[in-house]
Amino acid sequence: MASEIRTSTVEAQIGDALEDWAKAVQAKDIAGIVAHYAPDIVAYDAVLALAFEGLEAYRAHWEACFTMCEGPMLFELHEPCIAADGNVAFCHCLVRCGGVGADGKEHTGWMRMTACYRRTNGRWLIVHEHFSVPFDMSTGKALMELQPRQSVALGAA
């Protein structure tokens, strides 16, 4: 029982950290985003490179991405699943993200996110982050229109 309480408390801490980070993304607040990252973070983002190694490289990538997205930012975490024990934790969820175009319309798609945390000196920091969009094997194209619980056929044209 004591162990359950301890674990659930730790998972609640991760939930709070995750929510705080997501709010920073919604606000395009770079300092608020990177405050959650460890100096030696290894990030696999959805675009451009296999990996971004270290806080400075990943911060620069966030800055570059935000210059591509004008207007309000949409970034909603859906039902994060969190596991934590001791000083190690991870969570994963689908993310609905996008923006509001010059036409005033929402342009959104779904991504997948995994975030892995370590607690150092009492602080939970993300040491590894993985964002992605699946692709269609027949076209090589990222499946930006895919909805949760929907799939395309393997090898379909």
Added chain:
Amino acid sequence: MASEIRTSTVEAQIGDALEDWAKAVQAKDIAGIVAHYAPDIVAYDAVLALAFEGLEAYRAHWEACFTMCEGPMLFELHEPCIAADGNVAFCHCLVRCGGVGADGKEHTGWMRMTACYRRTNGRWLIVHEHFSVPFDMSTGKALMELQPRQSVALGAA
């Protein structure tokens, strides 16, 4: 010191489990692969759907993928980074994977992998797996040719 020894022992267990799983992938041994998965695994694979929920759905996906890949399977984990504490662990690495075509030549590309474990009844099982390939924002195409430490320009044609 005791804590360090305990942690490093647990991380070695995860390393062994990961190696065993990778060997099963190389051998296209479905039973050996899914023996490492928890019944309620949530997997984000590189292709077709946002998520595969539950062992049976993910097993069927592995089977379908192997029917697409004839000949010997290449699947090499590069320098996995592992963190573990108590009954929770995660690891991530780049993966060189592909196959040998009918022409006898290797056709390989790089992917990213994150695997998250929980220990239940003394067994470490993967409860979440995330595979992906980044895409090019200008073309929407998966970047199958990308090498480690290489990137394309943001918004480049």
